[in-house]
Amino acid sequence: MKDIRFEGVGKAFPTRQGGEFVALRDITLTVAEREFVAVVGPSGSGKTTLMRMAAGLDHPTHGTVRVGGREVTGPGPDRAVVFQQFALFPWKTVRENIAFGLRCKGTPRARQEEVVARYLRLMSMEGTEDRFPHQLSGGMQQRVAIARSYAIEPDVLLMDEPFGALDAQTRTVMQEELIRLSRHEPRTVLFITHAVEEAVYLADRVVVLARNPGRLREIVDIRPTREAEDWSARPIDEVMDLPSFNHLRTHVWRLLRDQIRPDD
Amino acid sequence: MARVTLSGRPPGPIELLGLSALGTVAFFGGWQLLAASGAVSPQTLPTPDAVLATAWRMLMEPFAGHTLPEHLLASLGRFALGFGLAALAGVPLGLAMGRWRLLDDIVSPIFEALRFVAPLAWVPFAALWFGTGIGGPVMVIFAGAFPPCLINAYRGARLVETRLVEAAQTLGAGGLRIMAEVLLPGALPSIVAGLRVSAGLAWQSLIGAELIVASAGIGYLMVQGQSNLAPAIVMAGMLAVGLVGLLIDVALRRIERWVRARWGETP
Helix, strand or coil: CCCEEEEEEEEECCCCCCCEEEEEEEEEEECCCCCCEEECCCCCHHHHHHHHHHHCCCCCCCEEECCCCCCCCCCCCEEECCCCCCCCCCCCCHHHHHHHHEEEHHHHHHHHHHHHHHHHHHHHCCCCCCCCCHHHHHHHHHHHHHHCCCCCCCEEEEEEECCCCHHHEEEEEHHHHHHHHHCCCEEEEEEECCCCCHHHHEEEEEEECCCCCEEEEEEEEEEEHHHCHHHCCCCCHHHHCHHHHHHHHHHHHHHHCCCCCCHH | CCCCCCCCCCCCCHHHHHHHHHHHHHHHHHHHHHHHHHCCCCEEEECEEEEHHHHHHHHCCCCECCCCCHHHHHHHHHHHHHHHHHHHHHHHHHHHHCCCHHHHHHHHHHHHHHCCCCHHHHHHHHHHHHHHCCCCHHHHHHHHHHHHHHHHHHHHHHHHCCHHHHHHHHHCCCHHHHHHHHHHHHHHHHHHHCCCHHHHHHHHHHHHHHHCCCCCCCCHHHHHHEEEEEEEEHHHHHHHHHHHHHHHHHHHHHHHHHHHHCCCCCC
């Protein structure tokens, strides 16, 4: 099973005053195999911490995170991460960046070339393989980062606000591309974002977090509507015009707004 | 603060050339005047042309067993060996210390204490342990060249963005691969700057070491010149040291610029 299971997960940091700051409390959540789950929450609700614990880059102080049944103890290529700031290796070309994880695995060279070519095609960026990241636009860089993560065929994909650094237009294009990619290659995805629209458009389920301390507020099921109206096959602007989409978006948005008190 | 210039603007290439020539002519002119005036004896201060003539003669005629180029070659060999060893040891250790806090905590105290021991202070032990041929001087150079290699690799590694290391980890890279493919290229501009400082220190330490231990080399040549009461030979040696040091620095400066152009431009 290529699923992600948070079992009573909590994360607390000691504060300088000798107290404890609770970033996340008692999160129990399962992302099923091939399910796309988006996590939204106000800043300070611990959504990035949640993702980093699944990646093994942070460690829970309570409970356990399991991926594919195995307890997460550190980072590993079964859980690829797409970072907000792309995190491409600036001294490596597009080809070398995408192939990096494959080289770590010891994949034969010919096979590496095949995989790189395949993702360049899927992400419509043929002809850029010998460029360096700084020669690409932000959108193109994030495509490379996504291709680099998909290329190692991880059990699960963890995305930390991957489109957060992009301009609005590029962002829309990338959302569409990601839907297309997920149709070609369905994977288990945990997607962190603060954009409600993006979450509703991309996900099967949207997890809404509350803050102080970070905890589960509600899980909104998008999938029945998505499948009934076949969102994945339609252009993004059309989907975002649907009454059902607007209804879900408003629902999630209200859940978030209720937490934002005037003293914030 | 803006520095004062002749024209109020930064000097152009021709102005710069003229100013450099002015300094050089003033230096050699003053030296020539002082030496030729008879105020100091030629045994104390030979004239520049005597030094040049001596250097020219030594290109062919051996002194202290070897010609000037042979002495120079012996020095350069030791330099390359000592500097190379320092880079090979210092850079990986610095990178590893930047990556693993534990190693940093273990090595730092002893390193911080030892690096203030002047390279020349190692000479007695260097001679005792490694002899006066190749080994002794090489160890002294190593002592001079090692700290900047380590420090700059360490600082460079600490400045590599955490997310790049994390990205490599999540893609399945192990410790060695992260060092070689993330920390090393990320720290390269800093490392190359360190290598340049290190080369300068290595070359200086080398001549110092050869003054005491060696059976060939520029420093040895200078000591022999002194004991033969031939100041022109000593100064010819100094001239060679200065010129070669300058050449080494110019070469490394070019490499440094190239690396910055190639690696420095991250978005």
